[in-house]
Amino acid sequence: xxxxxxxxxxxxxxxxxxxxxxxxxxxxxxxxxxxxxxxxxxxxxxxxxxxxxxxxxxxxxxxxxxxxxxxxxxxxxxxxxxxxxxxxxxxxxxxxxxxxxxxxxxxxxxxxxxxxxxxxxxxxxxxxxxxxxxxxxxxxxxxxxxxxxxxxxxxxxxxxxxxxxxxxxxxxxxxxxxxxxxxxxxxxxxxxxxxxxxxxxxxxxxxxxxxxxxxxxxxxxxxxxxxxxxxxxxxxxxxxxxxxxxxxxxxxxxxxxxxxxxxxxxxxxxxxxxxxxxxxxxxxxxxxxxxxxxxxxxxxxxxxxxxxxxxxxxxxxxxxxxxxxxxxxxxxxxxxxxxxxxxxxxxxxxxxxxxxxxxxxxxxxxxxxxxxxxxxxxxxxxxxxxxxxxxxxxxxxxxxxxxxxxxxxxxxxxxxxxxxxxxxxxxxxxxxxxxxxxxxxxxxxxxxxxxxxxxxxxxxxxxxxxxxxxxxxxxxxxxxxxxxxxx
Amino acid sequence: xxxxxxxxxxxxxxxxxxxxxxxxxxxxxxxxxxxxxxxxxxxxxxxxxxxxxxxxxxxxxxxxxxxxxxxxxxxxxxxxxxxxxxxxxxxxx
Numbered sequence: 399x400x401x402x403x404x405x406x407x408x409x410x411x412x413x414x415x416x417x418x419x420x421x422x423x424x425x426x427x428x429x430x431x432x433x434x435x436x437x438x439x440x441x442x443x444x445x446x447x448x449x450x451x452x453x454x455x456x457x458x459x460x461x462x463x464x465x466x467x468x469x470x471x472x473x474x475x476x477x478x479x480x481x482x483x484x485x486x487x488x489x490x491x492x493x494x495x496x497x498x499x500x501x502x503x504x505x506x507x508x509x510x511x512x513x514x515x516x517x518x519x520x521x522x523x524x525x526x527x528x529x530x531x532x533x534x535x536x537x538x539x540x541x542x543x544x545x546x547x548x549x550x551x552x553x554x555x556x557x558x559x560x561x562x563x564x565x566x567x568x569x570x571x572x573x574x575x576x577x578x579x580x581x582x583x584x585x586x587x588x589x590x591x592x593x594x595x596x597x598x599x600x601x602x603x604x605x606x607x608x609x610x611x612x613x614x615x616x617x618x619x620x621x622x623x624x625x626x627x628x629x630x631x632x633x634x635x636x637x638x639x640x641x642x643x644x645x646x647x648x649x650x651x652x653x654x655x656x657x658x659x660x661x662x663x664x665x666x667x668x669x670x671x672x673x674x675x676x677x678x679x680x681x682x683x684x685x686x687x688x689x690x691x692x693x694x695x696x697x698x699x700x701x702x703x704x705x706x707x708x709x710x711x712x713x714x715x716x717x718x719x720x721x722x723x724x725x726x727x728x729x730x731x732x733x734x735x736x737x738x739x740x741x742x743x744x745x746x747x748x749x750x751x752x753x754x755x756x757x758x759x760x761x762x763x764x765x766x767x768x769x770x771x772x773x774x775x776x777x778x779x780x781x782x783x784x785x786x787x788x789x790x791x792x793x794x795x796x797x798x799x800x801x802x803x804x805x806x807x808x809x810x811x812x813x814x815x816x817x818x819x820x821x822x823x824x825x826x827x828x829x830x831x832x833x834x835x836x837x838x839x840x841x842x843x844x845x846x847x848x849x850x851x852x853x854x855x856x857x858x859x860x861x862x863x864x865x866x867x868x869x870x871x872x873x874x875x876x877x878x879x880x881x882x883x884x885x
Numbered sequence: 886x887x888x889x890x891x892x893x894x895x896x897x898x899x900x901x902x903x904x905x906x907x908x909x910x911x912x913x914x915x916x917x918x919x920x921x922x923x924x925x926x927x928x929x930x931x932x933x934x935x936x937x938x939x940x941x942x943x944x945x946x947x948x949x950x951x952x953x954x955x956x957x958x959x960x961x962x963x964x965x966x967x968x969x970x971x972x973x974x975x976x977x978x
Contacts, residue, residue: 621918622925623923623924623928623929624925624928624929625917625928625948625949625950626950628945628948628949629949629950632946632949644925644926648925648929651929652929652932652933652943652948653945654942654943654945655944655945657945866926
C-alpha cells in the first residue's frame, strides 16, 4: 500500500478535458463512438446553445443524466466550463411537454435533459432540452455562497424515503477520482465498461471520472441486462468492468464460460460472500467498494489473500476510518468528502457529525484494515454485550442446517435483553432432521449464551424486497403480528 | 399456430412474475423495451427457464439481443437449437 500516494489532487475539469484531447481513445455506447479528440467540437456547439438559452456558467442548472453518450457529452461540456450543477436520474421521457415544470430547487435556473443516441457535433443541440425553472429565486442562489468553487450537487440514493441533496466542490470529486485510479489500477490502455448509473457517486466518482483521468477507453451501458452486457462485451472487449450486484449474479447465473477481467468493481453493502468468491473464481479479481454519496469512495476490499470476504476493507489513500470503542460505530474522515446537505431554499445544512458517521458498525482487523459488521441499527445490547445480527446470522449458516437466516429483535423482553428471533429456511439436502430445536442447539456451540436466538422460526422461504434482498420490514411485521396474538 | 411460441407465452404468463396479459402477447411483440418490457432480472429468469424446459443451453455468444427481438425470432432460434441437439441426445440414449 506504500505505493499509494497522499497527494491532494489539484487538476481542474478544464485541464482534464484539455489533456484528453491528446488521447487517441474514445468513449462509446452500443450505437456509436466519440473520440476524445472530437470533444472540443461538441463542447463548442453545446456552449453556443447554452449561451443562446441564457445559461451562464455561474447559474446552477440540473441535468438529467442517463448513461447515454449524448447526455454524457452535455455533462462533460458543463464540467469543462465550470457550471454549477445538480445531477439527477432520468425522469421519464427527456423530451417533456411545453408546459413542463421541473421539480428542482429554487436556486436552479433551469433543468436540462438530453434525448437520442446518435448525433454529430452540429446536430447534438437538437437533442438538448432546457426547461426554465419558474420558481427560480435569486435570493436562494445568493445563499449558496458560491465564491470561486464550482458546485456539484448529487442526490442520495434515497432508498429509505426522502432523498437529500449533497453538496460537493467539483475539485474534491477529482481528488476522490484520483484515489480510485490508484486503487483500481486504471491505465490509459484500460478498456473500461461502466454498466452502473453515472448520476450516482459510484458510477460518476469511482467509475467515469477516474476513467477520464487516465484517458482510458470507456464503454457506457444504459439499463443493461445480460443480453446487452454480452453484446457490449463482444464488441468492446473490456478488461475492467463496473457492475452492480445484480449483474454479478447474472454473469454467474447465465454465462456458461468464464472470462478473465483484470478488475471488476462493484459496490454493495450486502454482497453475499459466496457470490463474491464464486465471481472471483470465474471472472478474476473483484473489488467491493465501500462508500456513500456523502463520502465518495471510502474503502475497498483488497485483491489477494487479504480480500477474501466482501466486508473486509482497506481505506482509500488519505481516508481515515475511526471506530468508536464502545458502540463500534464507524466514522469516516475523508479529504474529498461532502460540504453539507442542501435544502431547496438554498440553505446549506451543517454536517452534524464530524467525522462523518457512516451508520455502520465495524471492527479493526489489523493496523490498516477494518471489517464491516452491519448497520448500527442491526445490533442490540444483551447482558451488557453488543450483539450484531450479522454475527448470529453467520453462526446460523455455520450450523449447516439452514440455507438462509435473518435475525431480528422483538420488543419483548427476555432475561438477556430484547428477545432475539431468527427466521431461517432449512437446508433442503438435510431432509426432515432439521427442527427449530436442532438449529438452536447447534447455536450454543457457535455463540456465547447471550447471543443465542431465543426463538427460531423455520419457514420454506423468506419474503424478498423488489431488490432481491430479504424484506426485513415484512419479517418485522410478521414478528409483531405473532406477538400480538400471543399477548 | 407455432407450438414453441405458445409454450413461450405460457412461460411469460405463468412462470415470470411480471403480471403479463396473454392477450397482449402477439407473435411479433418485442420481449424487451417497447414490448413485454422484461427487466434485467426477468431476462435472466426467462433464459434459465427456457434452458430448463427446452433442454439446451445458451452459449455466451448466443446471449445476444437478436433472438429476443420478438416472440417469433426467439421461437425460431429455439427450434433451430433444439433440432441441432436432438441427434446428440439420441446418440447418448
